[in-house]
Structures are given as C-alpha cells and as structure tokens.
Amino acid sequence: MRISGCQWNHEITKVKTSPERDALWNRIFTSVPLKNVPEDHRWNWIGIMRLCSQLSLMRDILLRKPPKVVITGKSQTGKSTLLKYLTGRNLGELRSIDAFNTRMSLQCPALIHFNHESILTIDIVDNPRQDDATGQAKTLLDMTLNSASLFIVVTTLAHVNQSHTIQLIDRPLRETQINILILINQIDIRLFEESDFDWENDEETVAHTKIETSSSFSAFDTLKILIERPINEIKSGLTNDQAQISNRVTIKPNILKHFKPEKESNLLREFSRLEERFRSQLSKSNVKTWIIENLI
Ligand SMILES: Nc1nc2c(ncn2[C@@H]2O[C@H](COP(=O)(O)OP(=O)(O)OP(=O)(O)O)[C@@H](O)[C@H]2O)c(=O)[nH]1
Ligand SMILES: [Mg+2]
Incomplete structure (x- = not known):
C-alpha cells in the first residue's frame, strides 16, 4: 500500500x-x-x-462500498436480534417505547471473521416489520434492496403459513441476482411445546434435570418434522424456475436467542449435549457461514 x-x-x-x-x-x-x-x-x-x-x-x-446484507421479515421474528448478533450493536434504544418494534431501516457495519485470520467487512440493514398496514415498510425495503448483495428473511413457526415469506422473496428472486437466506427462527418455542418432559415440576428441579440418553425424544428428529411443512410450502409456493430456487434460496432453522427461564435453557443444553447434529443445525454461526460462502 x-x-x-x-x-x-x-x-x-x-x-x-x-x-x-x-x-x-x-x-x-x-x-x-x-x-x-x-x-x-x-x-x-x-x-x-x-x-x-x-x-x-x-x-x-x-x-468504500462493503457488501450490503439486508434483513427483513414479519414483526417480532428476530430481525434486530440477528442484527445484534452480526454487528454487536443493540439498537433497542431506537425502538418505540410502547411497542417493541423497529420503526426505521438501520444500517450498521459488521466484521465477519473467517479462516482464523481473515475479516470480511459488510453492512447489515435491519428493516421494520413487513406486516404493518401503512406500506411504509415496503418502500423502505425496496430502497434498501437497491444494491444489496444478500437478502435474509426471518420467519418463525408461529405463523399459520409462509405466504408472507414467499411474497417477500418473490421480487428479489425475479428482479435481482442476489442469494437469499430464509431463517426459520425461534425454533426453541415450538420445540418445548413438542417435547413431553415433566413441566409440572418446580423450576429449580427441572433446571438441574439431566435427560437420560435412553430417552425416546429426539430433538433433531422433532426439528426435522417441524420445519418440513414450512420448507415444502415455501418451495412449492414460489413460481420461479426451480433450478434458480435451489441455487439461490437457502432455508435454515435457527435459535438466535433462547428463553431466559432456567428450565428451558437447561433443556436446550441437554438437547445439544445428547445430539451434536441438533446443536450444529441450529447454531447462530450458520448465518455467518452462509454470508461468507455467498460473498467470497
Ligand atoms: N425464544 C426465542 N426468542 C427469540 C429468538 N430470537 C429472538 N427472540 C426474541 O423475540 C423478540 C423479538 O425479537 P426482535 O429481534 O426484536 O424482533 P424483530 O423482528 O426485530 O421485531 P420488529 O422490529 O418488531 O419487527 C425479542 O424478545 C427477542 O429476544 C429465538 O430464537 N428464540
Ligand atoms: Mg426489529
């Protein structure tokens, strides 16, 4: 230099x-x-x-121009939590006081470390929820999609269907060349509902319970069943060329930030201890890996 x-x-x-x-x-x-x-x-x-x-x-x-990664999705799916994970910035102070919603598009730089000593500089854009009635969020999204390098849609299993996800990726799929990640977040919430562990015990007891290795419940298998329906729905709902979809769209389940109560945290730790493949499939670092794979 x-x-x-x-x-x-x-x-x-x-x-x-x-x-x-x-x-x-x-x-x-x-x-x-x-x-x-x-x-x-x-x-x-x-x-x-x-x-x-x-x-x-x-x-x-x-x-001068780091690649731009744009995050979008419905209300309270975990968009700002993802921004915080990638950039280290907590933008909670910019939320409205009465509702915990992000109100404007926010762009923040992030440094992604890879191969031990390499660093990729990117800009992350967090968007307001895409389910408000004003249409303002859509305009903001259109603006931030301009010159975007990657697009992340955050969704959850709580939604009755994934038509909003399909709508959100339809345009970037048709009008841009960028790759898209659909993150099915907050998997922990449905997983706890599906698991049949004794919730009647008091917090203290459950927090220290160890799941027997012989337990018939497999968090990994349950996860596979839970995400099968939304994945099929998204894939069959998209009208774009199937080869394009499989080249450009990645769908991953995730837990960005799990419940605070001790018993859920303990259960999640136990699931991860018993099944390494469960832990690796839901790791937050998969998002960074996807970003690196798609930008380098
Ligand atoms: N249980 C659980 N909670 C999560 C997870 N990810 C995020 N959350 C929580 O979900 C809530 C909403 O997260 P946000 O990141 O604010 O969601 P958002 O999509 O930015 O919300 P809006 O800005 O309102 O559209 C917060 O209380 C998070 O702590 C997760 O994987 N599991
Ligand atoms: Mg937000």
Missing part, C-alpha cells in the same frame, strides 16, 4: 520503453536496494509495482 502511494510509483509504472525506464530508474532510485537492481530484472519490479497499485485500488473500492 505504501509503494502504491509513492509519487515515483506513478511515474515508473507509466514508462513504455527500456531507455525511458532506465533514465527514470537512475533518477529516482539513488539508494540501495532498488539502485542496484540489474536492468534485465527491472520490468519484473515494475510489474510488481503495477500490481500493488491495482490491489490498492481494489482495496479502496471495497472499503
């Missing part, structure tokens, strides 16, 4: 002929090591300097 910023770099990378090159070389480089570079190696050096300039330019472009 320092090489590309030097005045001499601009001059030497413009030369066309060998005599021009050597005249400039001898004038610019008056000290070792560049002063002593033999004439037949000088074009190689100039090639490296040109590369440095190009890399520096690319870096500037990337720094």
Whole structure:
C-alpha cells in the first residue's frame, strides 16, 4: 500500500520503453536496494509495482462500498436480534417505547471473521416489520434492496403459513441476482411445546434435570418434522424456475436467542449435549457461514 502511494510509483509504472525506464530508474532510485537492481530484472519490479497499485485500488473500492446484507421479515421474528448478533450493536434504544418494534431501516457495519485470520467487512440493514398496514415498510425495503448483495428473511413457526415469506422473496428472486437466506427462527418455542418432559415440576428441579440418553425424544428428529411443512410450502409456493430456487434460496432453522427461564435453557443444553447434529443445525454461526460462502 505504501509503494502504491509513492509519487515515483506513478511515474515508473507509466514508462513504455527500456531507455525511458532506465533514465527514470537512475533518477529516482539513488539508494540501495532498488539502485542496484540489474536492468534485465527491472520490468519484473515494475510489474510488481503495477500490481500493488491495482490491489490498492481494489482495496479502496471495497472499503468504500462493503457488501450490503439486508434483513427483513414479519414483526417480532428476530430481525434486530440477528442484527445484534452480526454487528454487536443493540439498537433497542431506537425502538418505540410502547411497542417493541423497529420503526426505521438501520444500517450498521459488521466484521465477519473467517479462516482464523481473515475479516470480511459488510453492512447489515435491519428493516421494520413487513406486516404493518401503512406500506411504509415496503418502500423502505425496496430502497434498501437497491444494491444489496444478500437478502435474509426471518420467519418463525408461529405463523399459520409462509405466504408472507414467499411474497417477500418473490421480487428479489425475479428482479435481482442476489442469494437469499430464509431463517426459520425461534425454533426453541415450538420445540418445548413438542417435547413431553415433566413441566409440572418446580423450576429449580427441572433446571438441574439431566435427560437420560435412553430417552425416546429426539430433538433433531422433532426439528426435522417441524420445519418440513414450512420448507415444502415455501418451495412449492414460489413460481420461479426451480433450478434458480435451489441455487439461490437457502432455508435454515435457527435459535438466535433462547428463553431466559432456567428450565428451558437447561433443556436446550441437554438437547445439544445428547445430539451434536441438533446443536450444529441450529447454531447462530450458520448465518455467518452462509454470508461468507455467498460473498467470497
Ligand atoms: N425464544 C426465542 N426468542 C427469540 C429468538 N430470537 C429472538 N427472540 C426474541 O423475540 C423478540 C423479538 O425479537 P426482535 O429481534 O426484536 O424482533 P424483530 O423482528 O426485530 O421485531 P420488529 O422490529 O418488531 O419487527 C425479542 O424478545 C427477542 O429476544 C429465538 O430464537 N428464540
Ligand atoms: Mg426489529
């Protein structure tokens, strides 16, 4: 980067002929090591300097405009919770006081670490719920979708059907090339309803109960059954080309932030302890992995 910023770099990378090159070389480089570079190696050096300039330019472009990841979905599905996870920013202070809803589109930078030492800089946009009657949220979404690199729709199993999800991804699927993640969030809520553990016990007892390895309840299998219907509904509800859908649309179940009560937390820990595949399928880090896979 320092090489590309030097005045001499601009001059030497413009030369066309060998005599021009050597005249400039001898004038610019008056000290070792560049002063002593033999004439037949000088074009190689100039090639490296040109590369440095190009890399520096690319870096500037990337720094000025990080890829934009746009989050949307219905009310209270976990959009702002996802923004907080990705950016570390809690935007709760920007909510209205009487209702806990996000009221405007908010853009925040996020650093995604990958391959141990690499960092990807992105902008995350959190949108207001897409189920208000004013149409304002839709306009905001249209604006933020402009120049978006990735699109995330957060939904849950609480909705009677997934027609809102289908509506939300229909346009970006038809009018853009961007890839889409549908996050089926708050899986914990339905999972607890499905599990048949003894809820009559007092909090304290349940919080320390261990599930027997021999228990017939499989959180992983239950999860598979729970998400089967919404996944099929989304896939069959989309009218776009099926190959496009399978290339561009990913559907993942998730738990972004589970219940506070001790007994639910304990149960979730137990499910994860008994079935590693359950834990890995619901891990929040899957969202980061998807972002990296789709941007790099
Ligand atoms: N149980 C459970 N609660 C969750 C999960 N993810 C988020 N929540 C909770 O769900 C509530 C709504 O989350 P938000 O992130 O504010 O939802 P939102 O989609 O931004 O809501 P709006 O801005 O109103 O559209 C909060 O109380 C979260 O703590 C989850 O995976 N499980
Ligand atoms: Mg919100």
